[in-house]
Amino acid sequence: MKVTKKIVLEEHDMPTQWYNIVADMVTKPQPMLNPQTREPITQKDLEVLFSKGAAEQELSTERWIDIPDEVRDLYRIYRPTPLVRASGLEKALDTPAKIYFKNESVSPVGSHKLNSAIPQAYYNKIQGIQHLTTETGAGQWGSALSIACKHFGLDLKVYMVRLSYEQKPYRKSVMHTYGATVIPSPSDTTEAGRAMRAQYPNTPGSLGMAISEAVEVALQQPNTKYALGSVMSHVCLHQTIIGLEALKQMEIAGDYPDVVIGCFGGGSNFAGISFPFMRNNLVNGAKTQFIAAEPALCPKLTQGKLIYDYGDTEGFTPLIPMYSLGHDFEPAAIHAGGLRYHGAGAILSQLLKDGLYEGRDIDQLDSFKAGVLFSQVEGIIPAPESTHAICAAIQEALKAKEEGKEKVILFNLSGHGLIDMASYDRYFAGDLH
Amino acid sequence: MKVTKKIVLEEHDMPTQWYNIVADMVTKPQPMLNPQTREPITQKDLEVLFSKGAAEQELSTERWIDIPDEVRDLYRIYRPTPLVRASGLEKALDTPAKIYFKNESVSPVGSHKLNSAIPQAYYNKIQGIQHLTTETGAGQWGSALSIACKHFGLDLKVYMVRLSYEQKPYRKSVMHTYGATVIPSPSDTTEAGRAMRAQYPNTPGSLGMAISEAVEVALQQPNTKYALGSVMSHVCLHQTIIGLEALKQMEIAGDYPDVVIGCFGGGSNFAGISFPFMRNNLVNGAKTQFIAAEPALCPKLTQGKLIYDYGDTEGFTPLIPMYSLGHDFEPAAIHAGGLRYHGAGAILSQLLKDGLYEGRDIDQLDSFKAGVLFSQVEGIIPAPESTHAICAAIQEALKAKEEGKEKVILFNLSGHGLIDMASYDRYFAGDLH
Numbered sequence: 001m002k003v004t005k006k007i008v009l010e011e012h013d014m015p016t017q018w019y020n021i022v023a024d025m026v027t028k029p030q031p032m033l034n035p036q037t038r039e040p041i042t043q044k045d046l047e048v049l050f051s052k053g054a055a056e057q058e059l060s061t062e063r064w065i066d067i068p069d070e071v072r073d074l075y076r077i078y079r080p081t082p083l084v085r086a087s088g089l090e091k092a093l094d095t096p097a098k099i100y101f102k103n104e105s106v107s108p109v110g111s112h113k114l115n116s117a118i119p120q121a122y123y124n125k126i127q128g129i130q131h132l133t134t135e136t137g138a139g140q141w142g143s144a145l146s147i148a149c150k151h152f153g154l155d156l157k158v159y160m161v162r163l164s165y166e167q168k169p170y171r172k173s174v175m176h177t178y179g180a181t182v183i184p185s186p187s188d189t190t191e192a193g194r195a196m197r198a199q200y201p202n203t204p205g206s207l208g209m210a211i212s213e214a215v216e217v218a219l220q221q222p223n224t225k226y227a228l229g230s231v232m233s234h235v236c237l238h239q240t241i242i243g244l245e246a247l248k249q250m251e252i253a254g255d256y257p258d259v260v261i262g263c264f265g266g267g268s269n270f271a272g273i274s275f276p277f278m279r280n281n282l283v284n285g286a287k288t289q290f291i292a293a294e295p296a297l298c299p300k301l302t303q304g305k306l307i308y309d310y311g312d313t314e315g316f317t318p319l320i321p322m323y324s325l326g327h328d329f330e331p332a333a334i335h336a337g338g339l340r341y342h343g344a345g346a347i348l349s350q351l352l353k354d355g356l357y358e359g360r361d362i363d364q365l366d367s368f369k370a371g372v373l374f375s376q377v378e379g380i381i382p383a384p385e386s387t388h389a390i391c392a393a394i395q396e397a398l399k400a401k402e403e404g405k406e407k408v409i410l411f412n413l414s415g416h417g418l419i420d421m422a423s424y425d426r427y428f429a430g431d432l433h
Numbered sequence: 434m435k436v437t438k439k440i441v442l443e444e445h446d447m448p449t450q451w452y453n454i455v456a457d458m459v460t461k462p463q464p465m466l467n468p469q470t471r472e473p474i475t476q477k478d479l480e481v482l483f484s485k486g487a488a489e490q491e492l493s494t495e496r497w498i499d500i501p502d503e504v505r506d507l508y509r510i511y512r513p514t515p516l517v518r519a520s521g522l523e524k525a526l527d528t529p530a531k532i533y534f535k536n537e538s539v540s541p542v543g544s545h546k547l548n549s550a551i552p553q554a555y556y557n558k559i560q561g562i563q564h565l566t567t568e569t570g571a572g573q574w575g576s577a578l579s580i581a582c583k584h585f586g587l588d589l590k591v592y593m594v595r596l597s598y599e600q601k602p603y604r605k606s607v608m609h610t611y612g613a614t615v616i617p618s619p620s621d622t623t624e625a626g627r628a629m630r631a632q633y634p635n636t637p638g639s640l641g642m643a644i645s646e647a648v649e650v651a652l653q654q655p656n657t658k659y660a661l662g663s664v665m666s667h668v669c670l671h672q673t674i675i676g677l678e679a680l681k682q683m684e685i686a687g688d689y690p691d692v693v694i695g696c697f698g699g700g701s702n703f704a705g706i707s708f709p710f711m712r713n714n715l716v717n718g719a720k721t722q723f724i725a726a727e728p729a730l731c732p733k734l735t736q737g738k739l740i741y742d743y744g745d746t747e748g749f750t751p752l753i754p755m756y757s758l759g760h761d762f763e764p765a766a767i768h769a770g771g772l773r774y775h776g777a778g779a780i781l782s783q784l785l786k787d788g789l790y791e792g793r794d795i796d797q798l799d800s801f802k803a804g805v806l807f808s809q810v811e812g813i814i815p816a817p818e819s820t821h822a823i824c825a826a827i828q829e830a831l832k833a834k835e836e837g838k839e840k841v842i843l844f845n846l847s848g849h850g851l852i853d854m855a856s857y858d859r860y861f862a863g864d865l866h
Contacts, residue, residue, distance in 0.1 A: 005509035008441050076438035077517075077812050084510075088584075106539055108812035110851065150809050151521075170603070173854035176861060177808050375610050376583050379510050379541040418543065418851045421606035428609060 003087060006103075007249040009080035015244040016067055018237045021275040022347060023063035024282045029233075029350040030321035033308060041318045049218060049226045049317075050234075053123025057234035065237060067119070074118045074151060078107040079241070083249035084413075088377035090397070097400035097407040098255060099393060102246045102273060104414050105380060109174070111415030112269055113144035113229055116238035120227045121148035131155045131224040133217045135185065135210030137265070138164050138337035138385065139171025140415055141229030146178035159185040159193075159213040163204035164337040170419045185210040192216050192314045204333045207265070207341045211312035219316070230266025231311055231320070231345040239272025242412060247276050250410065257288055257410035259396050263388040264292035264301060264359070265339040267348040273412035278356060290357035291396070292348075293388035295339050295367075297332040300325050301352060301359025309343055323349045334364050335423035335432070336384040360395075362388045368427040370394050371417065383415035384423050436520060439536075440682040442513035448677040449500055451670045454708040455780060456496035457715045462666075462783040463754035466741060474751045482651060482659045482750075483667075486556025490667035498670060500552070507551045507584060511540040512674070516682035517846075521810035523830070530833035530840040531688060532826060535679045535706060537847050538813060542607065544848030545702055546577035546662055549671035553660045554581035564588045564657040566650045568618065568643030570698070571597050571770035571818065572604025573848055574662030579611035592618040592626075592646040596637035597770040603852045618643040625649050625747045637766045640698070640774045645747035652749070663699025664744055664753070664778040672705025675845060680709050683843065690721055692829050694844035696821040697725040697734065697792070698772040700781040706845035711789060723790035724829070725781075726821035728772050728800075730765040733758050734785060734792025742776055756782045767797050768856035768865070769817040793828075795821045801860040803827050804850065816848035817856050 022028060031040035046055035057065060067075075086099040104112035124132060132154050136142030142158040149156040158180050165172060165184040172182045185205050186193040192212040196203065203209070211228070218226035228235060250256055260277050262270035270292045280286035294301050304323040311317035313327055324343035331340040344352065351357060371387035373394070374380070382390055393411040400407040417424065426432050455461060464473035479488035490498060500508075519532040537545035557565060565587050569575030575591040582589040591613050598605060598617035605615045618638050619626040625645040629636060636642070644661070651659035661668060683689055693710050695703035703725045713719035727734050737756040744750035746760055755776035764773040777785065784790060804820035806827070807813070815823060826844040833840040850857065859865055 004444060005506075006444060008443065010441065011437060011439060073438075108814070108849075147809070147812050151812075170851065170854035173858050174814060174851070177805060177814055177854075177857050179809060372610060376580070376612060379580050379584075381541070381607060381610055416541075418603065418607070419854075421603035421610075421852075424610050425606050 003085055004253070005085055005087065007083040007252050009245060009248060011076050013248060014072060014075060014080050015241055017064040018067060019240040019244060019276050019279065020060055020063055020065055020237055021278065022061050024279055025350065027350060027354055029346040032346060033319040035315065035319050045318065049215065051120065051123035051129065051225055052127050054120060054234045057237055058232060068122060071119045071122050078114065080245045081106050083246055083253065086378055089374060092373060092377045093394065093397050093401065095397040095401040096405060097397040097409050099397055100250070100253065100410045101413045102242055104242060104412060105416035109140065109143040109147060110418065111140040111144065111383065112239060112242060112272060113141045114148065115241055115272065116229065116235045116268065117144035117148040119238050121145065121152045121154055124154060124225055125152035129154065129223060129225050131221060132227050133157045133214040133224060134227045134229065135159045135207055135214045136229065137161050137207045137340055138383070139168050139175070140338055142180070142182065143171060143174045143178065145227055146175040146180035150179045156180040157217060158182045159187065159210040161185055161205040161207060161210050161337060163333050167335065167422055168419055185213050187213060190216045196313065200330070203330065206313065206331055208313035208327055212314035212316055215312060215316040230268040233345065233347050235268040236271035236275070236345060236347060239268045240275050242272035243274060243276035246273060246410065255408045258407045259289045259291060259409045261291045261293060261389050261392045261409065261411035263339060263385050263414060264294045265341045265385065267345045269412060269414045271348060274357065281356065291392050292357055292359050293362050293392040294359055295334050295336055295388065296361040296363045297334050298340055299361050300342060300344055302361050304343065306349055306353055311343065321346050321349055323352055335420065336367065336388060338385040339388065360392050362391045364432055367391050368424070368432065380413065381417045382413060383417040384420050386414045389414070436518055437686070438518055438520065440516040440685050442678060442681060444509050446681060447505060447508060447513050448674055450497040451500060452673040452677060452709050452712065453493055453496055453498055453670055454711065455494050457712055458783065460783060460787055462779040465779060466752040468748065468752050478751065482648065484553065484556035484562065484658055485560050487553060487667045490670055491665060501555060504552045504555050511547065513678045514539050516679055516686065519811055522807060525806060525810045526827065526830050526834065528830040528834040529838060530830040530842050532830055533683070533686065533843045534846045535675055537675060537845060538849035542573065542576040542580060543851065544573040544577065544816065545672060545675060545705060546574045547581065548674055548705065549662065549668045549701065550577035550581040552671050554578065554585045554587055557587060557658050558585035562587065562656060562658050564654060565660050566590045566647040566657060567660045567662065568592045568640055568647045569662065570594050570640045570773055571816065572601050572608070573771055575613070575615065576604060576607045576611070578660055579608040579613035583612045589613040590650060591615045592620065592643040594618055594638040594640060594643050594770060596766050600768065600855055601852055618646050620646060623649045629746065633763070636763065639746065639764055641746035641760055644745035645749055648745060648749040663701040666778065666780050668701040669704035669708070669778060669780055672701045673708050675705035676707060676709035679706065679843065688841045690843035691840045692722045692724060692842045694724045694726060694822050694825045694842065696772060696818050696847060697727045698774045698818065700778045702845060702847045704781060707790065714789065724825050725790055725792050726795050726825040727792055728767050728769055728821065729794040729796045730767050731773055732794050733775060733777055735794050737776065739782055739786055744776065754779050754782055756785055768853065769800065769821060771818040772821065793825050795824045797865055800824050801857070801865065813846065814850045815846060816850040817853050819847045822847070
């Protein structure tokens, strides 16, 4: 028996509070603006779309926010998740680096998305809301919100990016099994959808378009709210449970990361693994490097501009201060559907501006190559999104080898790819570029 | 926070030995016979097809057999697996019963099959074997053996039942990603396959047919052995790690099962969860009830006869004393591909004859209904095979309700169904019967 492979925590070790990084930021994020008045958004403005609980958390500056018992109760279906030593990957790369990953793929829907789906459904439930709408890219968020809504007795309508709807038909089946309604976006069921189909008849859709549709329905239908799977500060907050657990687990392992890596779509998965460690950079003088791995074909962090932009294509959301490629940016039809988003959330944009982390562009072919290697040496076939983080981790491990350094690398395995096998098929067939 | 949801064990709590129930059986299983001589099979006979390690274990009467360090090392990728309190299911059924399940779906290939794939690949590796062949039904066994072979540097050819090959295309992609070759069976690549296609031109295939093809190749190709995913005593042995862990976990939970349930194809999954508890019936006077849930359309336990029969369709294997529907039985095209097998292994057949457990026939529609309920209340979408165990567990929980008894029920969740979503689609579409 070699080094410990998995660091597991007991249920009673699960964090009781989420971490809100805003409390520790030197420069606070710029406020979101009400697009009509261009005044900073208020909780009341947010409550038009979101649950009261989410709206309150969105603007909170409290450092620690209690996780409700009902939420922790459901988290226990899969949490705490294991921290795994990627010993197979270390050996394959022949690197002196120690590589760890937080394995969020053990969630029953296969990804980290449940971490925010559960509280979002819960806050709507206690407010008496009966219907939710949402968007989903690869389908991970939609699946997560479907089971969370089923648990709390809410009805859910999911607008799924058409490209993913076609690429990943099993995701729709998962949502269906959990009792949700799934509509490929853009659709004919909303004004926004019809307008987008008129403008781009052959569009594969995008997260921005699907958000517009879901928001439109939430605004028009009684007793209905909207839930978003990333970007927003309250979603990043919920995801910090990943990093909070990882902090404890790294301590048990006797290591502290020199590098922390997450893939980046709207930013909540990256926030989740990073923020609890970034706190030590902000307040305790730690020097950890943070890398957000994004698709080279959707390079908001390296090529975007920090502007006030809409979160969706049609312009229904508040104006968000974001590194953005423009809300009408139409991302290429890459297979990492969860990363096909034009902008970064407000907190994440401020942190990028302030140099707390860096974006790294990953080519699609390199991401799948990394995913296949990881599959073969660690056994877990990663989601196409997560392969971006793996690819960056491999780059860092090879750099450590060149430099002869025993670096400690931590990345988040945000999800498995068992429902994305058609993407791997296309990779092996040489159809991807 | 309510009752503990998951009982987790640390890596160092993982069993160091497998349990061989033969040592405790009052009536030992009848020997397998060499079909030429009709003499009891010898280790040397078995070594023609299987690794030396597997052949030795097949005939062993030792009670405890050490798990090699290299095997335990790989087990740690996913083991120990959690024991979960099915509190959501209890609530949905409003039953006084306590329901627990062992969650083998957390394995990276999604099922318990890795428990035997790893040691089988290992024993071939240390013997210097370079090539393995095998069969797979639903693809769970083939996926597991693929990653195990990749780890130990063995080349693998998988004959996959044609019905499953078509129903579950992602399974083939998983095996491909792990580096294996996958051929739909019956195929044109073997004499057995060609003969079966001539006899049954439209056959969807079966495990028995796929075994014939894999065995034929193993017998003809140099430096090649065959590996089987169930039925054989050494496979049942490897799977006992499930029940051995569950024993420890039930003790931590402070309960002991009144009923233990597993689904049943060749029997290794049922053996795995049952044997360590059955030992207490055999030697300690425990009165636990054991239920093997089989498809009503493949009812070997309730309708089969205890005869000497072949393990495969063509008659290449030793003669096995088995409750069998006949080695030429062509099972209906049900979606639980892993349960489409005509016979029960030798140990399991003797135990059935001696009344140590009972078979229970589950209708396909009932199995999917149970699977959907379980998905919605526990979050995990079960494999079509596992839904049979869930269905039997629900029947027992409802019986406990009728009787007003606080029964303790334990079942094995052998795998998740994320790659079987097309089966759920057909269920919802009303296409199944």
